[in-house]
Amino acid sequence: MKIIDAKTFVVGNPWKNWVFVKLYTDEGITGVGEATGGLQTKPNEASVHELKPLYIGKDPRNVHEIMDSMRKGLFLGYSTAMSGIEQACWDILGKSLGVPVWRLLGGKMRPRIRAYANGWYRGPRDPAFFAEAALRTVEMGYTALKFDPFGNAYRFMERDEERLSLNIVRAVREAVGESVDLLIEAHDRFSVSTAVKLGHALAEFNPMWFETPVMSTDVEATIAVASQVPIPVASGERFDSLAQFSRLLGSKVVSIAQPEVLKIGGISGMVKAAAIAESHESFIAPHNAQSPLCTVINTHVGAAVPNLLIQECFDDTNAEWSRRIMTGTVQVKDGYIEIPDDPGLGVDLNEEEMSKYPYGDQNFLRLFEAGWEKRREIKG
Incomplete structure (x- = not known):
């Protein structure tokens, strides 16, 4: 062949x-x-x-x-x-x-994969809106929610902005209760000192983790924050070498690695990153902010590696037409992804449907511009 x-x-x-x-x-x-x-x-x-x-x-x-x-x-x-x-x-x-690909990777380690929702807070940066959106997402069956409450902050935060950010987290926690995990995203925004301050403030809400609080390619800065805050720190989505994971997890203060399948060398690279994490008694929680196809790809890897913690998923919060551009996408049921059994990845592209949604030069998430959270939607 x-x-x-x-x-x-x-x-x-x-x-x-x-x-x-x-x-x-x-x-x-x-x-x-x-x-x-x-x-x-x-x-x-x-x-x-x-x-x-x-x-x-x-x-x-x-x-x-x-x-x-x-x-x-x-x-x-x-x-x-x-x-x-x-x-x-x-x-x-x-x-x-x-x-299926998961069979080629050694078979199933688990019958299904826990997922957390992202992209569910498309709208104003307002505590009441976040609370309502969080409740709607929990009603969809998700038991874990990730969100960035920090607006367009860069390195430092003004006092009012910090207060608003913490009030957003507080509103979500009060709305969904203690049984839902909150994952706080920081998008590489802060200096070490600001991240440490926020890490202590966020502890009140018992988050599952504080994600990429500083420039995530700066391994030393990430270690510095993780060693000073009382909540878990997760990082690694921007890593493009396995050595970076070895350095981060070897510190023993970070135990949640977030390899991105598109940056770390595909499916093979993800499996290797998981092995490195396992050698440090750590978990992987793969980054996945792409299409439903990428969710399927991560599902095959997550089914097979022993140290998967949880999987990021945008599939239920993407544009409503996103599942029509391909067949074989996975489903989230009661907060878990069902693992597919079809040969290969099990996905086929619908080329005719894809052609309805051409490239757009404004289709980019500018994380340091005010209002980026709104994510405009294209109607199909």
Whole structure:
């Protein structure tokens, strides 16, 4: 079997243009993957095609060999495009053997995966709104909610802004009660001193974790915060090397790693990151702010690794048309993701439906601009 062609498809999701990859083989089996970038679309799409000399003509079932070829071709680096291609190769391998990808990774460690909701607070930065939105999301069955209450803060916070942020968290906690986990997102916003101050203030609300309170690529800063606050710190979504996870978790003060499948080297990289975390008696809680396809990909990995804590999910809070652009998406029931059994990843792209939502040059989440939380929606 050989890869004979690759196509890309861009779908204009309101807050992040999604990039999909489809590989074609000479035996008629196709595979899909995702190469979405947070604030870049066209460079990622172009990279999929520019990398063709490194994977066209190769057997897609030799996933590691193709990934190694691309990594060396990029002078020992990973890219989002590489991850999308790698995922599509796993999809083809699973289909060729008639088994789901999780089976190829060693089989199920668990019958279902706990999920937390994100993207549910699309609207004004107001405690009452957050409380109402949180209740609606809990009514959907979720038992864990992640949100960023900090507006467009950068490094420091004015007193009134800090008070509003804490009041938002307080309103959510009072609305949903103590049985729902709150995950507080900080989007790399703060200096060490500000993060430490906020970490102590947030302890009142017993959050499951305080996520990326400082620049997450600054491992030393993250360790400094985690060693001084009374709540767990989670980080790692921006890591693009396994060594970064070793440094972070080796500190023994951070025990929740958040690898992003599109940055850490695809499915193979996620499994390796989980192994590193396991060696430090730590958990992974994969970052997943992409399309429903990426949720499926994370589900296959999460089904197989022993140290999964919880999985991020936007599927029920994305634009209502997002499930129509593909088949085989996973479902969240009573706060848990059901693990799919179809061969490969189990997802097919609906190209006709995708064409209704073209690329948009405003489809980006500008986290340091006022009102970013509103995430405008495209009607289908």
